[in-house]
Amino acid sequence: MKSEAKIRAALPAGLTPEALRGMYYYMVLTRLCDDRAFALNRQGKIPFAATCQGHEAAQVGAAFAVQRGTDWIFPYYRDTALAIASGVTAREQLMCLFARKADIFSSGRQFPNHYSVPDRNIASISSIIAAHVTHGVGAALTFKMRKQPAVALISFGEGSTSEGEWHEALNFAGIHRLPCVFFCENNEFAISVPQKLQMAVKNVADRAAGYGFAGVICDGTDPLATYAAVHDAMEKARRGEGPTLVEAKCYRAMSHTSDDNQLTYRTQDEIDALKLRDPIPKFEAWLKERGLIDDSALKEFKAKAQAEVDEATDWAEAQPPPTEADLQTHLYANSPTA
Amino acid sequence: MATKTVLEAVRDALHDEMKRDERVFILGEDVGPRGNVFRITAGFLDEFGRDRVIDTPLAEASIAGVAVGAAMMGMRPVAEIQFADFIYPAYNQIVGEAAKIRYRSAGGNTCPLVIRTPYGGGVRGALSHSVSVEALFYHVPGLKICAPSTPADTQGLLTAAIRDDDPVLFLEHKKTYRLIKGEVPDGDHIVPLGKADVAREGRDLSVITYGLMRHFAVEAAEQIAREGIDAEVVDLRTIQPMDRDAILRSVSKTRRALVVHEDNKFGGVGAEIAALIAEDAFLDLDAPIRRLCGPDVPAMGYAKEYEDAFMPSPEKIAAAMRELAAF
Numbered sequence: 001m002k003s004e005a006k007i008r009a010a011l012p013a014g015l016t017p018e019a020l021r022g023m024y025y026y027m028v029l030t031r032l033c034d035d036r037a038f039a040l041n042r043q044g045k046i047p048f049a050a051t052c053q054g055h056e057a058a059q060v061g062a063a064f065a066v067q068r069g070t071d072w073i074f075p076y077y078r079d080t081a082l083a084i085a086s087g088v089t090a091r092e093q094l095m096c097l098f099a100r101k102a103d104i105f106s107s108g109r110q111f112p113n114h115y116s117v118p119d120r121n122i123a124s125i126s127s128i129i130a131a132h133v134t135h136g137v138g139a140a141l142t143f144k145m146r147k148q149p150a151v152a153l154i155s156f157g158e159g160s161t162s163e164g165e166w167h168e169a170l171n172f173a174g175i176h177r178l179p180c181v182f183f184c185e186n187n188e189f190a191i192s193v194p195q196k197l198q199m200a201v202k203n204v205a206d207r208a209a210g211y212g213f214a215g216v217i218c219d220g221t222d223p224l225a226t227y228a229a230v231h232d233a234m235e236k237a238r239r240g241e242g243p244t245l246v247e248a249k250c251y252r253a254m255s256h257t258s259d260d261n262q263l264t265y266r267t268q269d270e271i272d273a274l275k276l277r278d279p280i281p282k283f284e285a286w287l288k289e290r291g292l293i294d295d296s297a298l299k300e301f302k303a304k305a306q307a308e309v310d311e312a313t314d315w316a317e318a319q320p321p322p323t324e325a326d327l328q329t330h331l332y333a334n335s336p337t338a
Numbered sequence: 339m340a341t342k343t344v345l346e347a348v349r350d351a352l353h354d355e356m357k358r359d360e361r362v363f364i365l366g367e368d369v370g371p372r373g374n375v376f377r378i379t380a381g382f383l384d385e386f387g388r389d390r391v392i393d394t395p396l397a398e399a400s401i402a403g404v405a406v407g408a409a410m411m412g413m414r415p416v417a418e419i420q421f422a423d424f425i426y427p428a429y430n431q432i433v434g435e436a437a438k439i440r441y442r443s444a445g446g447n448t449c450p451l452v453i454r455t456p457y458g459g460g461v462r463g464a465l466s467h468s469v470s471v472e473a474l475f476y477h478v479p480g481l482k483i484c485a486p487s488t489p490a491d492t493q494g495l496l497t498a499a500i501r502d503d504d505p506v507l508f509l510e511h512k513k514t515y516r517l518i519k520g521e522v523p524d525g526d527h528i529v530p531l532g533k534a535d536v537a538r539e540g541r542d543l544s545v546i547t548y549g550l551m552r553h554f555a556v557e558a559a560e561q562i563a564r565e566g567i568d569a570e571v572v573d574l575r576t577i578q579p580m581d582r583d584a585i586l587r588s589v590s591k592t593r594r595a596l597v598v599h600e601d602n603k604f605g606g607v608g609a610e611i612a613a614l615i616a617e618d619a620f621l622d623l624d625a626p627i628r629r630l631c632g633p634d635v636p637a638m639g640y641a642k643e644y645e646d647a648f649m650p651s652p653e654k655i656a657a658a659m660r661e662l663a664a665f
Contacts, residue, residue: 072411107444116443123410124443128434134400135435138407138415145363145389145413165430168400175395330445331480333503337445 007290012228015064017292021301023064023085023223024287027056027280029305030081033093036309037112041258045317046097050113052080053253054221057279058185059155060085061226062248065234066153072121074136074154076129077113078185082155087120090308094316101322107329108322130156130163133182137169140178140243151237152180153230158247159190161207162198170245174211177242181233184245185220187252192265208245220248221279224286251277340522345515347489347522348454349378351496352416356386359414362500365392366401366418375420376456376515398424402431402453409451410439414500422457422471422509423637429474436505437480451505452496456512458550458600460649463512464640470549470601470632475507476578476610482531483577485509487552489520491575494529502531509577511550518553532576534584540570543594543662546585546611548574551598551650558655567663577607585611586619593624596662598650603631625665630658 007017030052037049052059055078063085066073075082084093092104099108105116106124116124123139125132136154143150160166161184173180184204188195201207208215218229226248233244251274255262262271287293293301329336342350355362363386364379370393373380383391394401398419405415419425425432432453439449459468476483482504486492492510499506538556545555552573559569572588574581589595595615597608608629615627630650632638638648 074407104444104446106442106446109444110442114442116446118443118446123407124439124447126434126438126442128430131403131430131435134403134431135407135410137400138404138409139411140407141404142408142411142413164427165399165403168395168397169403171395171397172400172404330440330443332440332482333448 007292012224012231014231015224015227019064020287020292023060024283024293025301025305026060026063026081026085027223027283028302029090029308030056030084031280032305032309033084033090034080036094036313037097038258040097040313046099048111049097049258050077050111051252051254051257052078054187054251054274054277054279055185056081057223057283058220058226058248058250061223062153062155062183062230064227065231069121070149071151071153071234072123072136072139074123074125074132074139074152075115076125076132076156076160077111077127078157079115079155080113083113083115083117083122086122088115088117088122090312091315094312095319098316098319099321100316100319101326102319107326130160130166133160133166133169134172136180137173137178140173140180141176143179144176149238150179151234153183153234154180155183155185157190158184158186158188158195158204159193159198161204170208170211170243173243174213177240179237179240180243181230181237182243182245183230184247186247186249189252189256191256191260203247205245205247213243213245215245215247217247217249220250221277221282223279223283253278339524341519342489342522343516344487344489344492344510344518345376345378347493348496348510350522351493351500352379353382355497355500356382356390361412361414362416363390363392363413364416364418365394365405367394367396367420369393369418374418376512398428399431402428402436405451405453406431406436406439406449409449409505410447414450416452416454416500419453419455421467422455423466423469425455425471428453432481432505432507433475433478437478440504441480448503449505450503452499452508453505454508454510456510456515458511458513459638459645460513460550462640462642462645465637469637470599472509472577473601473606476607480505481578482506483509484531484575485511485548485577486529486575487511487514487549487573488518490522490527491529491535493522494527495531495575498528498531506531509549513550514553529575532579532581534581535573535575536584536588537571537573538569540568540592542568542592543570543596543659544588544592545569545571545596545598545655545659546574546588547571547598548577549600551600551655554650554652555598555655557652558659561652561656562659565660567659569659580610582614585614589615589619590622593622594662594665595623595627596658597627597629598631598655600632600650602634603629604634606631625662628658628662630655
């Protein structure tokens with residue numbers, strides 16, 4: 001075992017051993033929330049679930065590069081770990097899965113994982129791919145106009161980069177050197193369509209050259225590598241040096257959603273091979289190797305996360321659904337609010 | 339009171355709101371040194387600076403989308419789409435995003451945004467510089483739509499729209515820009531959204547209209563007044579929310595309704611007005627509801643003959659009024 005001081009010195013700027021254990025906990029908590037969502041779906045208790053398995057390291061790494069209370073996150077619908085590592089609780093997550101009235105993201109209006117958490121600086125999104133990318137740019141424009149030290153982290157999958165609006169957003173941000181980071185979670189598939197049918201370039205990061213700023217590639221199955229890449233980009237943006245496109249290479253472990261069947265477009269052998277890239281056991285091994293966590297702590301973390309998800313499930317299931325009257329709330333500023 | 343054109347009313351509303359509230363800023367194509375293609379924002383760049391008068395890339399989806407993001411952060415952006423004909427790439431942002439942000443986040447996020455755009459024909463604008471787009475947007479809950487036509491209404495409604503906490507599509511009929519002059523009250527002049535105006539009082543029939551057609555309808559009403567027909571003209575000013583009470587009040591009084599708009603007839607705003615009257619004032623009617631609208635072809639062509647054939651005119655409106663009065 002290396003000494004604690006040596007380990008600290010070897011970590012990327014801004015990370016501590018406590019932060020690493022926090023990262024690990026959020027990855028495990030997210031995985032359990034994800035598993036619970038699909039179990040509830042199979043039990044017929046919730047109509048729909050979307051997975052982030054395979055993305056946890058990328059998302060948690062990015063979340064830790066965000067300055068809480070200052071920066072804003074414009075996530076996409078696969079960002080469960082990004083949201084949880086940014087302060088969304090298991091109860092809040094389960095409330096959106098059950099579409100409860102008191103679901104703080106949308107009061108049961110949107111699909112799961114369509115976060116809106118203004119008090120934790122997470123902006124509302126729709127399911128329309130890449131429609132939120134210009135919103136993050138508009139937020140970054142606002143930060144620049146107000147001379148705020150904030151940065152917008154805007155995430156999306158590689159499929160999003162085919163959208164015209166995605167291009168328009170990066171073009172605008174590049175022209176005005178806005179304080180934002182474009183964070184691509186490249187999981188190689190847009191539902192069923194592989195990357196090679198989305199773009200003729202090898203890397204999403206290659207596209208950045210067209211907008212006059214840097215494109216960076218990192219291992220999206222490694223939380224520290226992703227943290228380092230996103231942290232560098234966020235701090236560069238904060239210094240007024242403009243945007244960066246960060247591409248985290250990860251993978252999608254499961255079907256697109258509970259309504260998809262991945263065996264219609266990839267083989268079982270391909271799916272099985274993905275398990276070797278699972279970021280959770282990889283990070284576990286990394287932490288153990290450095291003596292930052294031991295078996296009993298691991299056991300304790302897993303038990304704590306499991307208890308949190310179980311409690312949240314029971315609690316959320318017992319909460320009331322919206323009523324017919326709730327259909328009319330929050331349409332305009334003068335609409336009923338409850 | 340100052341006498342000004344509709345164009346000057348737009349400029350004054352934008353100028354005064356930018357001076358009053360530093361959250362207000364303008365973004366669009368050619369709004370900077372060029373001062374907008376109609377010269378509405380001439381001088382704004384020097385007065386307010388590049389941060390608040392932003393010449394955007396030629397990309398309408400991002401004009402709207404960037405404005406949406408800024409609005410979510412508490413700014414009061416006024417986005418300009420150079421001509422309504424160019425708004426289609428921004429449709430997703432306006433309809434799919436701006437209109438739904440408050441609703442989809444259960445009030446967590448809001449989108450206080452104005453999208454201004456010149457629309458309408460009569461200026462030899464051909465197929466792609468003369469369309470009316472209101473019917474493509476008025477179906478959408480969460481969005482407000484203004485279409486004023488006098489300088490006072492334009493200035494008062496644009497001021498109200500910028501201060502409104504919800505997204506507003508602000509339609510400016512480009513033929514009214516320099517054609518229509520009128521008095522505008524001094525000081526902080528506000529016209530509330532959702533309130534119609536009775537442009538001319540009358541007893542025999544009601545014309546329900548908005549935009550340039552308000553002026554044509556009043557002109558037509560004066561023509562037929564000499565023949566002993568006394569027409570009332572109701573100018574909606576705001577299309578969404580629609581002033582249902584004003585429509586029903588007028589129709590219940592005159593017992594005859596003619597809806598006039600320049601936009602295509604099928605599925606137009608007039609269809610909704612006719613349905614409203616049929617549902618809520620049917621027993622007050624002495625004649626079937628009539629509509630005089632643009633024909634159901636894509637838009638008016640470049641040739642003067644196409645434009646004249648497409649546009650309702652005071653003469654066409656007067657003829658429709660006579661027919662309705664005689665029923």
